[in-house]
Amino acid sequence: MHEHNHEALLDMVRNELPTDELLCDLADLFKVFGDTTRMKILFSLFESEMCVCAIAELLGMAQSAISHQLKVLKNNKLVDSRREGKTIFYFLADDHVRSIIAQGFDHLIEERKDDKND
Amino acid sequence: MHEHNHEALLDMVRNELPTDELLCDLADLFKVFGDTTRMKILFSLFESEMCVCAIAELLGMAQSAISHQLKVLKNNKLVDSRREGKTIFYFLADDHVRSIIAQGFDHLIEERKDDKND
DNA sequence: CATTCATATGTTTATATATTCATATGATAG
């Protein structure tokens, strides 16, 4: 195995790490953004609130698939919904969604800038 | 199936959506943050650059597992590495990592604030 | 240049999850 010692460093880092639970919750949140379908739904809702069948039609997917994904988004408080007769409209829950995605976007852009310079 | 019409809305939204490729790349980026092990590695590197076996020891995982995850992080330009003799040190590639995670963190906090008010 | 240490990589397996299909719920209109 490995021989060299780094206990001092490990002790220092260990003290600064958040709890496993928090790290897990954070990862779970980002996991929600880590799916193309959900990303498409979020970008769609940037433009306007929409009913389930409109999103399904927009993405060319089954209503059931969209419903399942909307549930994931709602459980994570990224979207919310309101009923109007038989129709249920979904909309973005808050502006964190935009800023989280914007940060990811920035990273993608810079990543590509770097690629050109290689 | 569904009857009500929303072609006008769909046309509008369709025009504003980024390309499938971009949406997919964005989702793929967030997917990298969507794993507890990788999240732990990133938080560890917030504190200090570290060699592979130090991270493995810190997380109580096999060296191979850490190596595989570091590769994912490096492919996505979230970390970078430098060699020093036999040892390879990994470190955060840039500050986007911090700000992306910080945004996710903020959302978690607010999510919990809301829960208390329910 | 052979050995050892640190890391990387290929393969396999187990688990998570996105989608589909079938069906249930829930609201409205007649």
Add this chain to the structure above:
DNA sequence: CTATCATATGAATATATAAACATATGAATG
């Protein structure tokens, strides 16, 4: 109160992927 439209949900399946295991690479040291 029955039929219909919009959505939700449960179960099954197919795919993605994290971790483990075995092994390969690559640098340093004697």
